[in-house]
Amino acid sequence: MIKLEGLKKTYGKMEALKGVSFEIEQGSIFGFVGPNGAGKSTTLKILATLMVPTEGKAYIDGVDVTKYPKKVRALMGYVPDFFGVYERMKVTEYLDFYASCYRIPGGKRKSIIADLLELTDLSFKAEAYVDSLSRGMKQRLCLARSLVHDPKVLLLDEPASGLDPRARVEMRELLRELKNMGKSIVISSHILPELAELCTEVGIIEGGELVAVGSVDDITAQLQQEKLIQIKVREKSIAASALIEENPWVVALNETADGVLQVRFSGDGEEQQKLLRALVLADLPVLSFAESSNSLEDLFMQITKGVGQ
Numbered sequence: 182m183i184k185l186e187g188l189k190k191t192y193g194k195m196e197a198l199k200g201v202s203f204e205i206e207q208g209s210i211f212g213f214v215g216p217n218g219a220g221k222s223t224t225l226k227i228l229a230t231l232m233v234p235t236e237g238k239a240y241i242d243g244v245d246v247t248k249y250p251k252k253v254r255a256l257m258g259y260v261p262d263f264f265g266v267y268e269r270m271k272v273t274e275y276l277d278f279y280a281s282c283y284r285i286p287g288g289k290r291k292s293i294i295a296d297l298l299e300l301t302d303l304s305f306k307a308e309a310y311v312d313s314l315s316r317g318m319k320q321r322l323c324l325a326r327s328l329v330h331d332p333k334v335l336l337l338d339e340p341a342s343g344l345d346p347r348a349r350v351e352m353r354e355l356l357r358e359l360k361n362m363g364k365s366i367v368i369s370s371h372i373l374p375e376l377a378e379l380c381t382e383v384g385i386i387e388g389g390e391l392v393a394v395g396s397v398d399d400i401t402a403q404l405q406q407e408k409l410i411q412i413k414v415r416e417k418s419i420a421a422s423a424l425i426e427e428n429p430w431v432v433a434l435n436e437t438a439d440g441v442l443q444v445r446f447s448g449d450g451e452e453q454q455k456l457l458r459a460l461v462l463a464d465l466p467v468l469s470f471a472e473s474s475n476s477l478e479d480l481f482m483q484i485t486k487g488v489g490q
């Protein structure tokens with residue numbers, strides 16, 4: 182339903198996308214995850230035909246987004262990561278305005294708007310001013326607006342950002358309902374656990390490159406073949422890092438702000454023991470050495486290295 186082939190985008194000399202490729206099947210909810218500045222909004226804007234890629238291709242339902250933007254706009258609804266200012270406009274007027282932009286005939290608009298308000302649980306605010314709505318309600322209204330022309334694909338840029346926990350849950354339920362209605366959904370976020378239970382697939386982007394893609398279970402399994410070891414060494418962390426990096430089973434090493442060395446390790450228990458022994462024999466004051474459970478948040482921190490923050 183959605184296909185990206187080697188998508189590149191540069192802003193001046195800055196390479197925001199460095200050749201991103203992936204495919205999303207019809208009826209799936211694809212979580213597009215990455216830290217700030219990773220290139221999520223740029224990708225979504227290209228798919229939404231608001232921006233032209235420097236190189237590469239993108240297709241929605243087989244239609245080239247750069248060649249046939251008008252066709253693509255009929256297939257897709259886009260929710261940006263900001264909500265504009267709509268002074269003195271009521272909720273119904275707002276949706277009516279968007280429906281008219283999509284040339285939906287006047288006679289049909291009333292019932293479409295009523296259905297969308299019901300779907301997004303906003304019927305009770307039909308006559309309220311848009312500016313008076315809470316953030317959660319505004320997000321749901323924005324979603325309703327993106328649905329006026331009944332698109333097959335929804336592109337949502339951080340729809341849960343700034344929402345309180347209840348509003349987040351409500352947003353998730355709404356997205357599930359849209360999936361059940363057969364929509365294909367791309368939803369971006371910088372928080373992986375937030376998307377994990379909702380999404381059928383996840384793509385992790387960092388520094389303009391896709392670093393992992395697959396089902397949450399696949400990505401977890403892929404990473405769980407590696408262990409995460411947290412090592413704390415009093416003071417001599419530079420010497421310890423050098424020694425750890427020499428170990429052939431060490432896949433990556435990160436130092437957290439509070440001085441914990443996080444080691445992605447592909448060896449077995451015996452190899453772990455050897456690593457600990459090497460540290461002790463080198464006279465490094467090891468305060469703790471523990472294998473940590475791979476929570477989704479850990480996985481995300483392991484895969485993304487903080488490039489482009």
Ligand SMILES: Nc1ncnc2c1ncn2[C@@H]1O[C@H](COP(=O)(O)OP(=O)(O)OP(=O)(O)O)[C@@H](O)[C@H]1O
Nearest residue numbers: 192195197215216217218219220221222223224371
């Ligand atoms: N119009 C622009 N002009 C110049 N650089 C830009 C522009 N838009 C984005 N960038 C840069 O491109 C990179 C990718 O930005 P993008 O907004 O796509 O990331 P993102 O993953 O959506 O981040 P966030 O989660 O912070 O919204 C960033 O380094 C950003 O500063």
